Structures are given as structure tokens and as C-alpha cells.
Amino acid sequence: MQRASRHLLTATRALAQQAQVAGAGRGAGPSLEAGVQALWRHYATEPSELKKTVLHDLHVQLGGKMVDFAGWSMPIQYKDSIMDATVHCRTHASLFDVSHMCGFTLKGKDTIPFFESLVVGDIAGLENGTGCLSLYTNERGGVIDDTVVIKVSEDELYVVVNAGCRDKDLAHLNKHLSEWKAQGKQVAMTVHEDRSLLALQGPAAAEALQALTQADLSKQYFGGFNTFEAAGIPIWATRTGYTGEDGFEISVHNSKAEALTQKLMENPRVRLAGLRPWDSPRLEV
Secondary structure, X not given: OHHHHHHHHHHHHXXXXXXXHHHXXXXXXXXXXXXXXXXXXXXXXXXXXXXXXXXXXXXXXXXXXXXXXXXXXXXXXXXXXXXXHHHHHHHOEXXXXXXXXXXXXXXXXXXXXXXXXXXXXXXXXXXXXXXXXXXXXXXXXXXXEEEEEEEEEOOEEEEEEOOOOHHHHHHHHHHHHHHHHHOOOOOEEEEOOOEEEEEEEOOOHHHHHHOOOXXXXXXXXXXXXXXXXXXXXXXXXXXXXXXXXXXXXXXXXXXXXXXXXXXXXXXXXXXXEOXXXXXXXXXXX
């Protein structure tokens, strides 16, 4: 999936470059340690023009190693090892800042037929408050990107697209949206620049979130979407994720993102994690 592939491609190139250097003149490839060192040297810059999530300063304060990912300054890991962070996600719960991804809402009576003209899948057939994975395709059926789509109601969809494909995805959507509006169709798009996205993943995820809300999460099944308050903070929560574990992707207003993060981290089973342990569970899956 695009969410992992660009990050992993960059890492592979860095390791390949190190292999060429280490093997030159002695006919041997690099050790794992040398490869990891090369990978970190590759990432050890943070251009000032990178975009930052509202949790950026918290990541730095907690020892996050910040790297360029799809034009965003994101934590690749914290002080724990990649293995420890991966195991923690498998046994407890990890909290990932995925605010670099792009969420938007489509509203209007023609929203569902409009979106079905761009993606594969029976979006109209979804129950209200449920979602699925889908793919944007071009005119020849080729894949443009993958996406998550939630059918909030009969005339409203909540959609999340990849950070690395944000510009081309929005351009594709806006092009076709203009065509539909020119025909008098009723569809409006709102990009949620004012919201952050957190992924709480792991076997303790539901327990950790349930402790902060009166909502009954046992009635919210995989793929289910709901709006409620957690620690007194309004959130949109989808029971989903890419780690192979139970979990939630939580959309929260930027002004409340750090407060919610801090409340979740008060649970001893919840730990912040970066991009590397975000990729490793998905590779296992």
C-alpha cells in the first residue's frame, strides 16, 4: 500500500547504496549494523520547509527522531528499538501520529454516485456508519491510489487518502468534481486541514479508549465509524488500522490533539510509536 511503500522504498535504496560502498574492493556486503547506520545517516536531515503536524514539538520533546516523509517532518522512532516498539504494538497498544494523511468530507445528494464513479466498490451498499478500503482508478482501470472511505450517511462520506499522493488525489477529485457541478450535481468537498489523525493500535487499544468515553465500544465493530467524546474531547473514531491488530483511527480537532494524546498516554499500556514500527506490523500482515 502507498502508506508503507514510499517509506520502504527509500529505506531499501539507502541500504543498497551502503551495500555498494561496503562491498567495493573486498567482495562483501554490509553487516546489519552498517546497514542500519547507513539508513539513519540517510534520514538524519530535516529541511526547514517540511510541514509539521500539531504534535511535532511533543515528538521532539519525547525523543522522536524526525525525518522527511512525504514532505512532512515525522518521527521515525523514539528511544526504544524497532523490535521493542513492534512487540509493544502486538502485546499492548501503540499510538501513531498519522496527521500527515489527508482527510476530507464529501456532502450532497449526489455524493455517493460521484464517488462511485471514481473508485471501485459498492459504496452505496455500505451501512451508514461503516467503511471499507477502496481504490481510485484512472480511465483505463489503472490504480491511482488506495483510500479508506466511510459512509457517514446517505449523502455524506468521510475519506482519508495518503500523504504521498495527496496532491494528485485531490487534483483528480477536483477535476471530476468540477465536471459534476457543471452538470448541476450537488456535491461539496471539505478538506479537513483543521483536524489531526491518530492511530491507536494493539490488543489494549479498545480498553485504553473505552476508559476515556461513555460510548460503548463493544458495539462498534471493525470498519465501524462513530462520533463521541473521549476525555471530554469530541472525536471521530473508525475501528480500523493497518497493523493487523484491533484499533482505531481517531480524527480530532488540531486544538485538542495534544490533550487527547496526553490522556491516552496516561494509560501505562499505551506508548507513542514512529514510522518504522508503523511499517513492520504491516509487513508482517
